[in-house]
Amino acid sequence: MSAGLRKFVRFIAIYGLGRSLFKAAGRLRIGLPTFALRRPAPDIGLIGCGQFAFATIGYFIHSTFGSRILACYDVDPRAQQSLARAQRVRSTPASINELLTDPRLRTIYIASNHASHADYAVLALQAGLQVYVEKPIAVTEEQLVRLLRACRGAEGRIFAGYNRPFSSAVRHLRSVMPVDSNGGFTLSCFISGHQLGAEHWYRRPEEGTRICGNVGHWLDLMVHVLSWRGMPDRMDVSLSWADADEPDDNVSITITSDRGDLFTVTLTSRCEPFEGINETINLQHGETIAKIDDFRHLTIWRGSHVQRKRFWPKDVGHRLAILQPFQRQAARAWEEVVLSTLLMLRITDMVRARERLATFSFSEARARIQRQIEAAK
Ligand SMILES: NC(=O)c1ccc[n+]([C@@H]2O[C@H](COP(=O)([O-])OP(=O)(O)OC[C@H]3O[C@@H](n4cnc5c(N)ncnc54)[C@H](O)[C@@H]3O)[C@@H](O)[C@H]2O)c1
Structure with a gap:
């Protein structure tokens, strides 16, 4: 058995079939059917279309809400287009400004490189959106100050991707x-x-x-x-x-x-x-x-x-951490x-x-x- 197949079989034993298929699909950039009882109108934007956005955020959003991701953005057009194709995301804006000014958006997930998290979160808060920002929320104290300044008056609208407490x-x-x-x-x-x-x-x-x-x-x-x-x-x-x-x-x-x-x-x-x-x-x-x-x-x-x-x-707590914007009573302090x-x-x-x-x-x-x-x- 090849190492890749052995890993896939091992993943099924650890994560179950659905999640393992999404992990593999994220590497291969292929689409998978999902089943969700609730199907709200698409209102989620995704910044960063890498493996975590595809296989973890994508998996938990799709298995909970179906195709709720409306738009995705990445500095790498191949990552952006391949995620959009595989996860039936309708909109692939050419700039962050185009993404954040889409009036249909309610929630933004940020899963790009670490140095970009805080500034994207500031822009999304300023656009009046609720924000889920992956860890780390900032890589410098200046970024943290900018983020906390933007958070004032945005109480209850920002959620972090530190998931272990949700395990x-x-x-x-x-x-x-x-x-x-x-x-x-x-x-x-x-x-x-x-x-x-x-x-x-x-x-x-x-x-x-x-x-x-x-x-x-x-x-x-x-x-x-x-x-x-x-x-x-x-x-x-x-x-x-x-x-x-x-x-x-x-x-x-x-x-x-x-x-x-x-x-x-x-x-x-x-x-x-x-x-x-x-x-x-x-x-x-x-x-x-x-x-x-x-x-x-x-x-x-x-x-x-x-x-x-x-x-x-x-x-590891990913499901509850990722769903915080939609289950605010369970959100982290x-x-x-x-x-x-x-x-x-x-x-x-x-x-x-x-x-x-x-x-x-x-x-x-x-x-x-x-x-x-x-x-x-
Ligand atoms: N909570 C967890 O357990 C967990 C686990 C893994 C990764 N993560 C986080 O998820 C995020 C993504 O990690 P990954 O493993 O998917 O990495 P990845 O390299 O697979 O994906 C990162 C993506 O971000 C894009 N990108 C880079 N700079 C960008 C920018 N300025 N604007 C928009 N897009 C940009 C890249 O092109 C790439 O597609 C990181 O913040 C990482 O820490 C969290």
């Missing part, structure tokens, strides 16, 4: 775990990530390093988990990398907080994980110990009690995403400066950007 495993853990208001959390994430060649666009200097490209997911998960109890303020951050020429890869980050929390994330990519990114997450809080194995299995221990759950298809972005940007600076130790304060960082938001009125 079945994290939501189940949250629903059964007693939270100790004085207790610290220990959270450890081990990530086998994709190998990215030197020419991959994530590597371009303006795209924010793999800290913005990948590690932001687990910093955001940490912030989400800590918010269950109440956020700490001050943190000590320590970085270790295996290769000083590539400090954003094969890197470990350790964070301790003024509320007794201990967090580690290790990103390793020395080999390519055949089934895609693989994550092991361990947590301890109060009397609870929990292990999430690749968002497919969850084990929770409390004293002598053990609970085991299996999630099939694997659920935007402020959590702002805080995790501030921490991510600080760690990005550390990696760039080869700085191994730093202190960080959420309240100071938040107050600093708030001053910039106000100053630019």
